[in-house]
Amino acid sequence: MNVQETDREHLAAFLLAMRSQGGVEARLMEAVEAVPRRLFLPDIKGNVYTAESFPLPCGETIGSAELAWRCVMAMRIQPDSRILEIGTGSGYTTALLARMGARVTTLDRYKTLSKLAAQRMTTLGIENVTVLTEDGSLGWAEGGPYDRVIVHGVFEKLPKAFSDQMASHATLLCAIGPERGAQRLIRHEKAGSRFEEEVVGTVWWVPLKAGLAARL
Template identity: 35%
Template sequence: MSTGEGDGEQAERAAFILRLRQRGIRDLAVLRAIELVPRPLFVDPMMRRHAYDDVALPIACGQTMSQPSLVAAMTEALGVTADQTVLEVGTGSGYQAAVLSHLAARVVTVDRYRSLVSEAQTRFEVLGLRNVTAYVGDGMNGMPARAPFDRILVTAAATDIPAALMDQLKLGGVIVAPLGAPEEVQTLVRIVKEQSGRSRTDLMKVRFVPLVPGAAATL
């Protein structure tokens, strides 16, 4: 697995960042983090020509890799700073975690599919990302051994935020997640944990695969 790139790849990536800006992404730190991550490394080789297209792409285990503009918007909404620890629920290809690694002090990511976690770990090693740790587990339970977290990003849809994730979020922390029925259009929300409860901001309509309890018995 190689990250080698030529002038064509660099030009393609520069045009990709410009398109994200045109789509409303303004946070320069987020744009820089995305620019630093070679998206083709996370894409099935058969789909390489679509790596920088603003489309969702299929990955193994029946999962999907979100379109870049959505990755950027979710990252921007999370508001990560360099001293924070982030939990990602739903590792998938590892692309979102790799982007977060350039913004946060530490990134913990969990997925129910062992093969996805293994492939993501390999990509993190190729890129030399030493502040990302990936685990196989039930994302609905979070990662209590590594809690508490300043930020939590959920990349699968549920009807409400699992209680375990709220418990593992620091006071003043932020969760960004899609809420709604899996078979319907969902709402991406930003939730802030406050002393008196939580405040919610609706961001946009989205479609995500469902958040499923438990680790997969196979795959």
């Protein structure tokens, strides 16, 4: 059995596991099926849908496929959602977001990762994504306000800069907690000048680094 056939089997099993969780909307299932994870992990051998993280260039990592779809599901994306993503990484979650929303602006401080992610969007024919090599530690006000924001990083508390870039009734997903150890993955729902918070999981993310990478 070749890699393509094996990947199809692993994807089928993964989709079955997703369906067994209940409450996963059909649009998200279709997005996961339409975005081949192998494209984002070309050098990884074996099952790319396992519940583990994988290394990326520039010393970064990509979380599990399950974490990706759970993050997307938690954001409750609508077809007209304007989305900001901080921490493009491989671009896998970016592609899922693009399949779900109207427009995605995604930032990464590493030009290597941004370039590879942009190439993958082109390969998949995804045109509703803008990939930027920028410092996203304080968001990206130029494209705001946003309906949905996801930050692949942890804060001690949510920076005001992000809340200022969110539209009314917008949703932001990020980790809150210590730099090391387990953190709460929290969905922040903006309601006027205040936030309603809901813990949707546990993650082990790292703080965002400010500035652009000097070399990579």
